[in-house]
Amino acid sequence: xxxxxxxxxxxxxxxxxxxxxxxxxxxxxxxxxxxxxxxxxxxxxxxxxxxxxxxxxxxxxxxxxxxxxxxxxxxxxxxxxxxxxxxxxxxxxxxxxxxxxxxxxxxxxxxxxxxxxxxxxxxxxxxxxxxxxxxxxxxxxxxxxxxxxxxxxxxxxxxxxxxxxxxxxxxxxxxxxxxxxxxxxxxxxxxxxxxxxxxxxxxxxxxxxxxxxxxxxxxxxxxxxxxxxxxxxxxxxxxxxxxxxxxxxxxxxxxxxxxxxxxxxxxxxxxxxxxxxxxxxxxxxxxxxxxxxxxxxxxxxxxxxxxxxxxxxxxxxxxxxxxxxxxxxxxxxxxxxxxxxxxxx
Amino acid sequence: xxxxxxxxxxxxxxxxxxxxxxxxxxxxxxxxxxxxxxxxxxxxxxxxxxxxxxxxxxxxxxxxxxxxxxxxxxxxxxxxxxxxxxxxxxxxxxxxxxxxxxxxxxxxxxxxxxxxxxxxxxxxxxxxxxxxxxxxxxxxxxxxxxxxxxxxxxxxxxxxxxxxxxxxxxxxxxxxxxxxxxxxxxxxxxxxxxxxxxxxxxxxxxxxxxxxxxxxxxxxxxxxxxxxxxxxxxxxxxxxxxxxxxxxxxxxxxxxx
Ligand SMILES: Nc1ncnc2c1ncn2[C@@H]1O[C@H](COP(=O)(O)OP(=O)(O)OP(=O)(O)O)[C@@H](O)[C@H]1O
Ligand SMILES: [Mg+2]
Numbered sequence: 001x002x003x004x005x006x007x008x009x010x011x012x013x014x015x016x017x018x019x020x021x022x023x024x025x026x027x028x029x030x031x032x033x034x035x036x037x038x039x040x041x042x043x044x045x046x047x048x049x050x051x052x053x054x055x056x057x058x059x060x061x062x063x064x065x066x067x068x069x070x071x072x073x074x075x076x077x078x079x080x081x082x083x084x085x086x087x088x089x090x091x092x093x094x095x096x097x098x099x100x101x102x103x104x105x106x107x108x109x110x111x112x113x114x115x116x117x118x119x120x121x122x123x124x125x126x127x128x129x130x131x132x133x134x135x136x137x138x139x140x141x142x143x144x145x146x147x148x149x150x151x152x153x154x155x156x157x158x159x160x161x162x163x164x165x166x167x168x169x170x171x172x173x174x175x176x177x178x179x180x181x182x183x184x185x186x187x188x189x190x191x192x193x194x195x196x197x198x199x200x201x202x203x204x205x206x207x208x209x210x211x212x213x214x215x216x217x218x219x220x221x222x223x224x225x226x227x228x229x230x231x232x233x234x235x236x237x238x239x240x241x242x243x244x245x246x247x248x249x250x251x252x253x254x255x256x257x258x259x260x261x262x263x264x265x266x267x268x269x270x271x272x273x274x275x276x277x278x279x280x281x282x283x284x285x286x287x288x289x290x291x292x293x294x295x296x297x298x299x300x301x302x303x304x305x306x307x308x309x310x311x312x313x314x315x316x317x318x319x320x321x322x323x324x325x326x327x328x329x330x331x332x333x334x335x336x337x338x339x340x341x342x343x344x345x
Numbered sequence: 346x347x348x349x350x351x352x353x354x355x356x357x358x359x360x361x362x363x364x365x366x367x368x369x370x371x372x373x374x375x376x377x378x379x380x381x382x383x384x385x386x387x388x389x390x391x392x393x394x395x396x397x398x399x400x401x402x403x404x405x406x407x408x409x410x411x412x413x414x415x416x417x418x419x420x421x422x423x424x425x426x427x428x429x430x431x432x433x434x435x436x437x438x439x440x441x442x443x444x445x446x447x448x449x450x451x452x453x454x455x456x457x458x459x460x461x462x463x464x465x466x467x468x469x470x471x472x473x474x475x476x477x478x479x480x481x482x483x484x485x486x487x488x489x490x491x492x493x494x495x496x497x498x499x500x501x502x503x504x505x506x507x508x509x510x511x512x513x514x515x516x517x518x519x520x521x522x523x524x525x526x527x528x529x530x531x532x533x534x535x536x537x538x539x540x541x542x543x544x545x546x547x548x549x550x551x552x553x554x555x556x557x558x559x560x561x562x563x564x565x566x567x568x569x570x571x572x573x574x575x576x577x578x579x580x581x582x583x584x585x586x587x588x589x590x591x592x593x594x595x596x597x598x599x600x601x602x
C-alpha cells in the first residue's frame with residue numbers, strides 16, 4: 001500500500017522533476033559552452049535578457065491576453081521592481097560587505113520586494129482602471145508608466161535623473177546569473193500556468209469573453225481584473241529586479257513607453273492569449289533585434305518590415321493560439337483535451 | 346409559507362421612458378411562472394432587474410425572504426438566481442466544457458497559493474470539477490460537444506448549452522428568456538418536455554419569457570402579462586388566455602388565440 005502511494009507520488013511529480021532536470025541540463029550546457037568559449041558572455045547576456053522579456057510578456061499576457069484588458073504600461077511595473085529591489089541591495093544593505101552565505105538570501109529578498117512593490121502598483125493602477133475600458137484603459141496605463149518614470153526622476157535617494165549606478169551585479173553574466181534568471185523564469189511559467197488553469201484563471205478568461213455573462217455566472221469580475229493586474233505586475237517587477245542586478249545600473253529612461261511597446265510587440269507577434277506565444281515572441285524578437293544590431297540605423301526598419309510581414313502572413317502570431325502541451329495541466333478525465341486549452345485562442 | 350420569489354412594485358425608468366412600472370409577481374418553490382407580452386413590453390428588462398443587471402428605480406425583490414435590490418450581479422447568482430439570455434451569450438471562443446466550468450466558479454474554492462503551486466488537493470478538486478461538468482453536459486445530452494468551441498455549435502445546441510451553463514451554478518430559480526426563439530413546432534414541443542424535466546431533475550423553480558403560447562400554456566402554472574411596462578393581467582394560463590384585456594393587447598380587438 002505504502003509503495004503504491006509512493007509510486008503515485010512519483011508519477012505525480014515526475015513531470016515537474018522532468019522540467020526541473022531539463023532546466024538544469026540546459027543551464028549546464030550553456031555554462032559548458034561558455035567555458036569552452038563557444039558562447040561569449042555577450043550571447044549569454046542576450047539569452048538572459050530574452051528570458052526576462054519572456055517574464056514580463058507572460059505577465060502582460062495574463063492582463064491583455066487572458067483577462068482581455070488592454071494595458072500598455074508594463075515598463076512602469078518593471079521600473080518599480082528594478083528600483084525597489086536596488087534600494088534593498090544598495091540602500092538597505094551593503095550587499096558586497098555581506099557574508100557570502102547571506103547574499104543569496106538578501107538577493108532573494110530584494111527580488112521579492114521588487115515583485116511585491118510592483119504588485120502594489122498593479123493594484124493601484126488596476127483598481128481605478130476598472131472604470132475605463134479598451135482604448136481609454138490603454139491611455140491610462142501608458143500615462144501611469146510615464147508618471148512612475150517621472151516620479152523616479154525626483155527621488156534623489158535612487159539617483160533621480162542621473163540613474164542609479166553601483167547596484168551589485170549579483171545576477172550578472174559572470175557571476176552565474178543565468179541560473180537565477182532561469183530559476184525565476186521557470187517559476188513564473190509554472191505559477192502562471194497553474195494560475196491560468198485554476199478557477200481564478202478561468203474567471204479571468206470569462207472577463208475577456210463576456211463580462212456580463214461572467215457576472216451572471218457568479219464571477220466577481222472586478223476582483224479578477226484587479227488580480228490579473230497585480231499578478232502581471234508582480235511578474236514584471238521580479239524581472240525588473242533581476243535586470244537591475246544583471247547590469248548594475250538603472251536609469252529612468254530604460255523604462256520608457258518605448259520599452260512598454262516592445263512587450264506589446266513581443267506578445268502580439270508571438271500570439272496573444274497563450275503562454276507559448278508570449279515566450280516564443282519575446283525570445284525570438286529579442287534575438288532577432290540583437291542579430292540585426294550590425295545594421296545600425298537600418299535595424300528598426302528591418303524589424304518593422306519583419307513585423308508587418310508577420311502580421312500579413314501570420315496575423316494571430318507565431319503560435320496562433322496553440323499552447324505547448326506541457327503548459328496545460330493534465331486531468332484524468334481529459335485524455336483527449338484540445339490543444340487550445342482554456343485560453344481558447 | 347413564504348414564496349421563493351416575491352417581487353413588489355418593481356419599476357425602472359430610462360430617462361423619460363418608464364420601461365417597467367409597478368410590476369409584481371410571486372413564485373413558490375417548484376412552480377413554473379411565465380411572463381408574456383408584446384415586443385418591447387419590458388419583459389427582458391424585468392429579468393435584468395431580477396439578476397441585478399439593472400438596478401430598479403422602485404420596488405423590492407425578495408428572494409427567500411431577503412431583499413436583493415442593490416446587490417452586485419454576481420451577488421444575485423450567489424443567492425441562487427441563474428438565467429439565460431434572449432440573444433445567447435455563451436463564452437463563444439471557449440469549449441462547451443469550459444463554459445460549464447466557469448459556471449461552477451462559485452463551487453470551486455481553494456487558496457491563492459495552493460492554486461499557484463497546484464497542490465495535490467487542488468489537482469484533485471480540478472479533476473472532480475471536470476467530472477462534475479462532464480456529467481452536467483451528459484444530463485443535458487451535450488456530452489458529445491464537450492470539447493467543441495461554443496460558437497461552432499448549432500443554434501439549438503447553443504441554447505441548450507446556455508441552459509446547462511445556468512444550471513451549473515446550482516440555482517434555485519432559473520430564468521429563461523425566450524428559450525424557444527427560432528425553434529420549429531416539433532422543437533418547441535420537445536423543449537416543453539425538457540423544461541418540465543429540468544424542474545424535476547434539478548429541483549429548480551422556473552420563470553420564463555415566451556412568445557410561443559403553446560409552450561406557455563403547456564408548462565406554466567402561472568402567467569403574468571405585461572404591456573408597455575405595465576402589468577395587464579395574471580393568473581392561470583387558461584384564465585389569462587380568455588381575458589379580453591390580454592387578447593386585445595396581443596391581437597387587437599376581436600383577436601383570438
Ligand atoms: N438600457 C436601456 N436603456 C434605455 N432603454 C431601454 C434599455 N433597456 C431596455 N430599454 C427599453 O425598454 C423597453 C422594454 O425593453 P425589453 O427589452 O425589456 O422588451 P421585451 O419585452 O423583452 O421585448 P422583446 O419581446 O422584443 O424581447 C424598450 O422600449 C427598450 O427600448
Ligand atoms: Mg426581450
